[in-house]
Amino acid sequence: MPTAAPGATKIGFLGIGIMGNAMAANLIKDGYDVTVWNRSADKCAALQAAGAKLAGTPAEVVSSCDITLAMLSDPEACLAVAMGPDGVASAMKAGKGYVDVSTVDAATAQEVAAAVRGAGGAYLEAPVSGSKGPAEQGQLIFLSAGDRQLFDAASPLLEVMGKASFYLGEVGAGANMKLVVNMIMGSMMVSYAEGLNLAKQAGLQQADLVEVIKLGAIACPMFALKGPSMIEGKYPPAFPLKHQQKDMRLALALGDEHAQQLPLAAAANELYKRARAAGYSDADFSAVMDAVASRK
Template identity: 60%
Template sequence: MEVGFLGLGIMGKAMASRLLKHGFRVTVWNRTRSKCQELVEQGASIGETPALVVKKCKYTIAMLSDPAAALSVVFEKDGVLEQISEGKGYIDMSTVDAETSSKISEAVLKKGGSFVEAPVSGSKKQAEDGQLIILSAGDKALYEVMVPVFDVLGKKSFFLGEVGKGARLKLVVNMIMGSMMNALSEGLCLADRSGLSLQTLLDVLDLGGCANPMFKLKGPAMIESKYPPAFPLKHQQKDMRLALSLGDEHAVSMPIAAASNEAFKKARSHELGDLDFSAVYEVVKGTASGHAA
């Protein structure tokens, strides 16, 4: 199966690479073309534009930073819409809001193509290991065609129904995750200021009812003020913002998410946006301006 892949950031690069390793033919495109080189060395072909990737491939996956990027790759000149047509499928795995996803879906359908949104839970390591959790919605027939691809990328894929359900579920999950990261940061800070061992705090958390892989993975690096980007903080703040907007729409009061969003915004204002989202700890500690990225 030949698959197009648009967007070779942290996630896209790992996912496209995994597809190549599992025997798929992959044609890649990235706005910054130099990022295609590593994939070409692994056997990928390059498409000069998103439109040319879609022209060449029956199925094209996108993994782009945010709603603006997802829309521009579809609607702008040389974009997906110029070549999508009957028999072709477009699968957007970026984390965006339901409105963005619906706009893309409607435009693709109008041209005769089919569309699935399929945002993912899991980060860089899970993408490399094919352990993502895939939250799909949209065209069921296209979803079924993509199952062999999703099986290589993930450990479980859900089909959730109409377009928007995958996008919304992803935002709810990331809203919870972002709030948990702020809670961990406050806990580490409080333990530190009250004379406790941070490693002991992590050990105790890991043995108890709120043990989770995220605290286990990120906690030790946070103690050392190290934030190599797996999930960039700017994207986590985007997801909190989109989740809060969903909360507005449904009149759901979310004071914990709102406070967490403020902390992520503050971290961005201190230019920590390209670090891992665990760098919000620097803001909670009050040391953000002194932290060298």
């Protein structure tokens, strides 16, 4: 499979949400011929204005492109887009590649891989570490596994969209790594929210806590970035809370699979579930702050 290059490789992108829009935009800016698809076609308008072509189905995208990427919301969406009517597998053939950058469980990745490979194509899972800001800045981290030939061919694309790419081996390894990373991140956010709320209850200035943490051994870019808006009770979505809770759920299932107790993650997941029930599904995952602060 030839290495991707602007002007020579036609790229497809399925799923134009917060992340997909930014990632596809960076490919267009780098000179790639990009064809996009989204269930709600109106979300593709900005990319069309930037030069992207619009397709009516995932199959149309795959048919016209050499490498197709997908950033979809959950396992159900990934399976439907890959294997449903007019899906990816229906148009896949030898010489084409499918790179799924969604966050799903290993079993879903393996099922999609089997469908793509069964149709003659190459498959790579490459879930990303990073949210809206890194996606816009081309600073994502790709956790890849699957067909090494496709990883090598798609590496220039990953370099446009990210700052690092890891090849982790067989399909499923990328999904598992992403779930572990997001489980840690989700648990950290709950701990941070608890600390901010406890500081307030104890009569301390929350802004002082943000600064103390920023200067100490537990300094963390996520804390520094999210702290000020959490104090204000504002949660503009960079990584929607519903997706964080989905990842916590999948990580807990992975723990069950390996008989690994995850008591901290399980407790954090309950707070994300409470936040979803309170109407914060589409807010940033830092909105778990309100679930922590609630005394109901």
